Amino acid sequence: xxxxxxxxxxxxxxxxxxxxxxxxxxSISENLVILGENGAxxxxxxxxxxxxxxxNKIFLDKKELTSYKNRAQLINYIPATLSVYDENIxxxxxxxxxxxxxxIDFEAIKNMxxxxxxxxxxxxxxxxxxxxxxxxxxxxxxxxxxTIFDEPTANLDPQNSKKxxxxxxxxxxxKIIITHDLNLAYKLGYKVLYLYEGHVAFxxxxxxxxxKDFYNGSVLLTPxxxxxxx
Numbered sequence: 631x632x633x634x635x636x637x638x639x640x641x642x643x644x645x646x647x648x649x650x651x652x653x654x655x656x657s658i659s660e661n662l663v664i665l666g667e668n669g670a671x672x673x674x675x676x677x678x679x680x681x682x683x684x685x686n687k688i689f690l691d692k693k694e695l696t697s698y699k700n701r702a703q704l705i706n707y708i709p710a711t712l713s714v715y716d717e718n719i720x721x722x723x724x725x726x727x728x729x730x731x732x733x734i735d736f737e738a739i740k741n742m743x744x745x746x747x748x749x750x751x752x753x754x755x756x757x758x759x760x761x762x763x764x765x766x767x768x769x770x771x772x773x774x775x776x777t778i779f780d781e782p783t784a785n786l787d788p789q790n791s792k793k794x795x796x797x798x799x800x801x802x803x804x805k806i807i808i809t810h811d812l813n814l815a816y817k818l819g820y821k822v823l824y825l826y827e828g829h830v831a832f833x834x835x836x837x838x839x840x841x842k843d844f845y846n847g848s849v850l851l852t853p854x855x856x857x858x859x860x
Contacts, residue, residue, distance in 0.1 A: 637804045641689040652828045663815040664808045666825035672808045676778045680707040706774035710781035712761040717754035728771035759790035778806040813856040
C-alpha cells in the first residue's frame, strides 16, 4: 500500500523537561524509530509530540501543535499497555471510542475486528497480544495522519510480533515507533533517534546507528537480522 508521498513535518525546538529531557531539538518528516535505555525519555518525548503534555516547543508543519483543534486526528499516541476504566466492556464497545467526534461506524468496527482477528468478548478475557492488537485496531479506526506506538511488540510471542510488524508497515500513514526490539527497528528500516539520559545521542540511519556501537559490541548484524551477543 502506498501512502502519502509528503509526510507531516514535526519539529521539536530545544525541549527540556524536569530531569527527563535536556535540550532536545530535531525535525521529523519521515517514519521514525525511537531507541534508548529505560528512563531515557522516549515515552515522555512521545507524549510531548502528540500534545498529551502541552508545550510551545512542538510544531507540526511550522505551526505550534497546541494551536491545532482535534489534535487526535493529526497525531495519536498508542501506549505500551492497554488501560481502561472498566475491563468488563466488550471489544466492540472499546472500538466505538474511536468515533467520539463522529457517528459510530459499526460496519467499520466489524471489518476491523475481522482484520485483526478480534472477537466480541470482554477486555479482561484478552491475552496481552490481543490487547496490543486491539489498541492498534483502535488507532487504525482513528486514522490519524501520524501515529506514535510505544513498545507495540513488548511481551509478544513471535507470531503476534510478526502480525503487528505487518500491520504497522501496511495499515498506517506516518509512524513513530518506540521500541527496545532492535530486530524490529532493523526490519522496519526507518530513521533512528537514540536517546541517552534525555539527550539526543544519535539521529540518522539504522546502519549508521549500528556503526556507532552504542551497545559495546553486544549487537551484531547478520544476514538474518539482529543478534544479541551474550
